[in-house]
Amino acid sequence: MGSTIILSRIFWSVAPFLLLAALWQFASLWFPPFLFPSLVDVFRRVFQILVDLGQFVDVLATVGRILAGLFGAFVLGGLLAVLMNRSPGVDRFISPILTFFQGIPALSWVVFAIIWFHGIEFRIFFIMVMTTLPAFTFQMIGALQAMSKDLFEMVLSFRPTRLQMFRTMVLPAVLPEILTAWKVNLGNAARVVVVAELVGATGGVGYQLLQQQQLFDMAGALAWTFQLVFFVLITQQIITMIERYAFRYRAVSERSL
Template sequence: MTMLQESSPSWGVVASRRTLTRVLPFLVVAALWQLASLFFPPFLFPSLVDVFKRCFEILVTWSEFSDVLATVGRILAGLAGAFVIGAALAVLMVRSRSVNEFLSPILTLFQGIPALSWVVFAIIWFHGIEPRIFFIMVMTTLPAFTFQVLAALQAMSRDLVEMVMSFRPTRTKLFRVMIIPAILPDILTAWKVNLGNASRVVVVAELVGATGGVGYELLQQQQVFDMAGALAWTLQLVFFVLIAQGVLTLIESVAFRYRAVSERTL
């Protein structure tokens, strides 16, 4: 009896297939756009060549690229501020039930307030552009950060905490050896989720209350009906989010290499 043996595809073939699977959706969208550009005027569907030209211009023109950097800086500053405040609140909430009962409804209330309302409040309450945007970024991402860190702290294994406590750690060591590694996966997930939210909110904030940044530039493109420019500025933000998500994924792959990988995945 002859045994038929299945030959497994080579590494190169697997890598090519994986790359194609990832790139294919983008290629399809780009092709459809390019097709549309053949039938519609440029102010509706500009050709991809024009869009990429504008992208390149933004990247090589300092006065324009500095707007991209300003937006990136605002996103990162807002997220960092919200994360620090949110983590501190979460620690207080996990330590005290009454603090938790007091803060939870307030944060839930904040979650229900639209980003645009925060923009209006910020314009009324603050004078400078940067404090306004920082305030908006913090207020829109703070509840999510707080609840995510709180959930992570509450979900920590009691057995492991007890085990570490049995060695009588100082507070700093307890944080370093137990709490931070235990909640890090949830923190990174929170950053990934909030990064997307923040990139959308920052544009709204800049659109209304700034004199620079991607949101402000988008407003300029809208006023001159420059679709290629609008797309090019949007893509700058998309690139940033993709790069930032890539960095977070890289951190995850290094920091969580201890995790067991099942051969039969979900």
């Protein structure tokens, strides 16, 4: 019974992609390659990018920009969340600013960065931080404010050190929100960095997509797009594994019930 359920879940997870691939392959029989290239050609290009160090460097450059921007926004967002949680006045002052920033389109941040800054890498870092900072901050401040006050006071009664308080009280409370914020921002960051590279970079996946567009090479455009898709899927799976390990006690509690 259990194996049947697992197989059913796998089937329904894979079936939509198989149908989409079949429809695309069918369209490739009737349309020219610059519109609907064969999936064989697309995945041949994917493999060429992976094994060609000269091309794969562009993938690594984009991945590095995504991770650097996310880490910068995460650190800054964590500091802001702590300040906002400690001081209602700071919260009232910063929250509207972050909400305002959240409404600014990513393309606008790209334009601002090009006007304000000269270096390409700092431009992209700035864009990544500004587009992902509000989500990180709001997720973490929400987790901090949702902590049980009674539980917090009970833990204080044991006179823990700051490290013990962080490890036993704060971290378990905020970690689910932190991991969720990383999952959400990861996909957003992948989209934003491509836009930033399209208009202001001399390397990376976005730059390569621009080259494919100029050549009307749909197979190449899809191959470079899949590089980012693979990165997002793999990274989200790693985050899920961390989540399962960090909260493995929940599965034990559910089984005991």
